[in-house]
Amino acid sequence: MPQHKLQVEAIAHGTVIDHIPAGMGIRILKFFQLSDQDHPITVGLNLRSKHQGKKDIIKVEDTVFDVTQANQLALFAKDATINVIDNYEVVEKYRVTLPDAIDSVLACPNSNCISNEEPVNTKFHISESASGVVLKCHYCEKSFNQRLFNELN
Ligand code: CTP
Ligand code: ZN
Incomplete structure (x- = not known):
């Protein structure tokens, strides 16, 4: 060869x-x-x-x-x-496999979220939907498409 x-x-x-x-x-x-x-x-x-x-x-x-x-x-x-x-x-x-949650790494895009005010470790719960990977903030419970994080970070 x-x-x-x-x-x-x-x-x-x-x-x-x-x-x-x-x-x-x-x-x-x-x-x-x-x-x-x-x-x-x-x-x-x-x-x-x-x-x-x-x-x-x-x-x-x-x-x-x-x-x-x-x-x-x-x-x-x-x-x-x-x-x-x-x-x-x-x-x-x-x-690699998509984790169930991601801790401490991502900031919440919701500026009103408590995790942006208090010194807490961020946490997002991860799921997959037809429109892609969705991350739900543990604190404010808002859901964000993964693509949003690509643009922010
Ligand atoms: N690699 C490296 N240095 C080494 C050995 C491997 O950088 N000493 C890299 C190779 O260039 C490749 C990857 O590690 O990108 C995986 O190597 P290998 O399993 O040998 O390649 P493939 O069989 O092509 O991998 P796959 O089947 O996962 O595509
Ligand atoms: Zn939040």
Whole structure:
């Protein structure tokens, strides 16, 4: 078989977030502040994908996400694959799944919500409807389409 070069260089240790919809890679980087840590990160945008047409990919060296953190990615990339890399080998591979709730990460878009006044940990309950993923604030009980958070954050 001919040797094909990877579109983004392989990493020795860390996590590869693969199969991110094209356009979401930058949002994920910013939203989860991945570049705020000290680890090397390489990013590929608009890469050709066998299954997706185009995809983004994020490689975070020397970092392993716990499953809770990884599943938060499903809000932005529901078909993302998490690959844990050790000594250049994929030692674990799993698809993210949409969590039932998301804690502490998102601010409530409702400016009258108590969570924007008091120092509480935000919490949203997550469900899927015909119009997409819906997040319901634990405090004000208002529901918001996930797309709204994409635009805000
Ligand atoms: N990867 C990497 N560094 C390594 C090993 C793998 O960056 N040392 C990346 C690959 O470039 C790929 C992802 O991790 O984007 C998963 O690797 P692999 O399972 O070998 O690729 P595929 O079989 O194409 O994955 P899938 O079937 O999930 O599409
Ligand atoms: Zn609220």
